[in-house]
Structures are given as C-alpha cells and as structure tokens.
Amino acid sequence: MRRFVIKALAASLLGLAVAGSALAADPAKKEIVIGTTVGDFGDMVKQSIKPILEKQGYSVKLVEFTDYVRPNLALQEGALDVNVFQHKPYLDSFVKEHKLSLKEVFQVPTAPLGIYPGKLKSLKDVKDGSTVSAPNDPSNFARALVMLNDLGWVKLKPGINPLTASERDIAVNVKKLKIVQLEAAQLPRSRNDVDFSVINGNYATSSGIKLTEAIYQEKSYAYVNWGVVRAADAGKPWARDVIAAYNSRAFSDWAKQKYVGYKFPQGWK
Numbered sequence: 168m169r170r171f172v173i174k175a176l177a178a179s180l181l182g183l184a185v186a187g188s189a190l191a192a193d194p195a196k197k198e199i200v201i202g203t204t205v206g207d208f209g210d211m212v213k214q215s216i217k218p219i220l221e222k223q224g225y226s227v228k229l230v231e232f233t234d235y236v237r238p239n240l241a242l243q244e245g246a247l248d249v250n251v252f253q254h255k256p257y258l259d260s261f262v263k264e265h266k267l268s269l270k271e272v273f274q275v276p277t278a279p280l281g282i283y284p285g286k287l288k289s290l291k292d293v294k295d296g297s298t299v300s301a302p303n304d305p306s307n308f309a310r311a312l313v314m315l316n317d318l319g320w321v322k323l324k325p326g327i328n329p330l331t332a333s334e335r336d337i338a339v340n341v342k343k344l345k346i347v348q349l350e351a352a353q354l355p356r357s358r359n360d361v362d363f364s365v366i367n368g369n370y371a372t373s374s375g376i377k378l379t380e381a382i383y384q385e386k387s388y389a390y391v392n393w394g395v396v397r398a399a400d401a402g403k404p405w406a407r408d409v410i411a412a413y414n415s416r417a418f419s420d421w422a423k424q425k426y427v428g429y430k431f432p433q434g435w436k
Contacts, residue, residue, distance in 0.1 A: 192224030196405035202230045202238045202247040206373030207278060207426065208392075212251075215421045219412040225405070233352050235304055242397060243267045249409055251275055252369070254390040256330045257306040270401045271393035273413045274432035276422045278368020280310050280390065281381030282318075287362040290382050293320060295343045298361040303348035305333065311346075311365040312337070314385050320344055330389070368429070378428040391430050 199220060203209045209231045217227040230247060232238050238250040239261050253261075255271055262269055285300075287293065299320075301311035309332040315321045322339040323332055334346070349357055354366040355374035368378060378384075394413055400406050412418060419435050 193403065193405035193408065198226040198228060199405060199409060200228045200230060200246070200248045202232060202241055202250040204252040204369055205231045205233055206369040208251045208275065208369060211275065211422065215418050216412050219415060219417060220408065223408060235351065239267060239269060242269060242395065248400070249394055249396050251394045252392065253395070254392050256389065258393065258395060260306055268398045269395050270398040271395050272401055272406065273394045273410045274391050274434065275394055275413060276426050276429045276431050277390065277392040278372055278378055279384045279430050280307065280314065280365060280367055281371065281378065282314060282383040283358060283364050283366050283371065283376065283381055285358040285361045285364050290318065293342055296345060297342060297363065298345045298347060299363045299365060300347045300349050300354055300357040300361045301365040302351040302354060302367060304351065305331070307351060307367060308348060309333065310385060310390060313387070314365065314383065315344070317386065318383065388430060388433065391432060
C-alpha cells in the first residue's frame with residue numbers, strides 16, 4: 168500500500184513538473200515584441216494575449232503603427248518579433264515586392280471591410296455620380312472594387328483576379344461613381360466629404376465607428392488577418408507559445424464576446 172502511495176505521489180509530481188515546463192517561457196527569449204496597427208489588434212494584445220504570455224514568464228512589449236508599410240519592414244529588420252495587421256494577399260504582395268523572408272503562422276479575429284454611410288445613409292440612395300472613398304493600397308482597393316461589383320455599382324471584367332483588381336479592370340462604371348482613393352487611416356475622417364466610404368474594420372473601430380454601422384460588409388473570408396513572424400523564427404519555442412496563445416480557448420472565448428460582427432479564424436469552433 169505504501170509503495171502504491173509513493174508511486175502515485177511521484178506520478179503526481181511528475182505531472183506537475185510537465186505542466187510547469189509547458190507553461191515556462193523559452194529560456195532563449197525573455198521579451199516578445201509584437202507590432203500591430205492601432206485599434207483592435209493592439210487591444211487584443213493588451214487585454215488578452217499579453218496576460219496569457221506573461222503567465223508563462225515572458226515580458227511582452229506592444230508597438231502600434233498607423234500605416235501598413237513599417238510593420239513588415241520592422242519585423243524583417245528585427246525590431247519586432249511578431250506583427251498582426253494584414254491579410255495574406257497583402258503579405259504575399261509586400262513580401263514579393265520587398266524581397267522579405269516572413270511567414271504567416273496564425274489567424275486573428277478581423278473586422279471586415281465595410282461600406283459606411285457618408286452624406287448618403289442607405290445603399291438605395293446611391294445615384295449616378297455618387298462619390299465613394301476607398302483605401303489606396305492595391306490590395307485593399309481590390310477588395311473595395313469587389314464589394315462595389317457585388318452591389319452592382321460597377322461591373323468588373325470577366326476572368327480578372329479579384330485579389331489584384333484595379334480601376335483598369337472596371338468594365339462598366341454602372342453608377343458612374345467617383346472613387347476617391349485615400350490612405351486607410353484617413354477614411355473615417357472622409358465620411359463627411361463623400362457619399363459613402365469603404366473603411367477597413369480596424370480603422371473604423373479605432374475611430375469609434377461601430378461595425379454595426381456598416382451598410383454593407385465584404386463576403387469573402389480570404390481577408391481574415393494573420394500573425395506573422397520571420398520565417399527563420401517560425402519553429403522556435405517562443406513563436407510556438409505565441410501561436411498557442413492566439414489559438415487558445417481563453418483568447419477565443421474572450422474575442423467572441425468582445426468582437427461581435429467580426430470574422431473569426433476558420434480553425435475556431
């Protein structure tokens with residue numbers, strides 16, 4: 168009986184040791200620097216991801232950006248360990264253009280691109296010559312064109328790649344729209360100057376605009392955003408810990424309650 172108790176106690180202690188090691192930080196990496204755009208992705212880090220990683224012994228630093236260019240360059244240069252702000256079509260295009268070695272490793276809840284009212288308050292109010300502001304980076308502008316095509320406001324040429332659509336791919340401007348391209352961060356402020364504004368979800372929420380105010384949202388799941396690391400770091404213990412934190416039940420439960428109306432990672436149940 169005594170031997171049984173000793174064995175059971177030893178097994179219990181071994182289990183605690185294994186559990187403890189699973190929660191231990193990577194000894195080679197004490198601080199993790201995460202870069203995001205201002206708004207919801209930063210809030211996810213501050214309010215959920217950072218506490219999860221700190222319980223494992225990591226120190227977490229957040230760097231917030233207001234553009235879509237510097238986060239990838241900062242990651243490649245080593246100023247960041249992870250960035251969270253972009254969908255895969257944008258990442259693929261940026262990596263190819265700048266010859267970077269980056270890899271997407273987890274998806275994150277993403278506020279979809281939406282059309283928001285400006286001077287006109289309803290889709291049915293659209294008229295010939297209506298003005299529409301849209302993001303000026305090629306990837307997000309393509310998304311905006313696909314939305315306008317879905318609404319029947321423009322007709323895109325048959326057979327074009329929807330991920331790379333541009334103004335030259337408009338076969339018919341049905342509503343004779345005047346499309347004004349602006350930096351994504353400026354779009355929320357443009358609403359009073361145009362009839363409709365196509366706004367990235369993160370910039371909408373960071374400007375105090377509720378997603379429920381959108382009068383139309385994109386249908387595609389191709390633009391659910393990703394967390395990205397340097398390709399050489401993808402298999403390192405600290406990177407696996409970051410991936411596990413973003414895929415954890417604790418984070419998904421928190422996000423589903425906080426971010427109603429978002430598109431969630433396809434792997435989440």
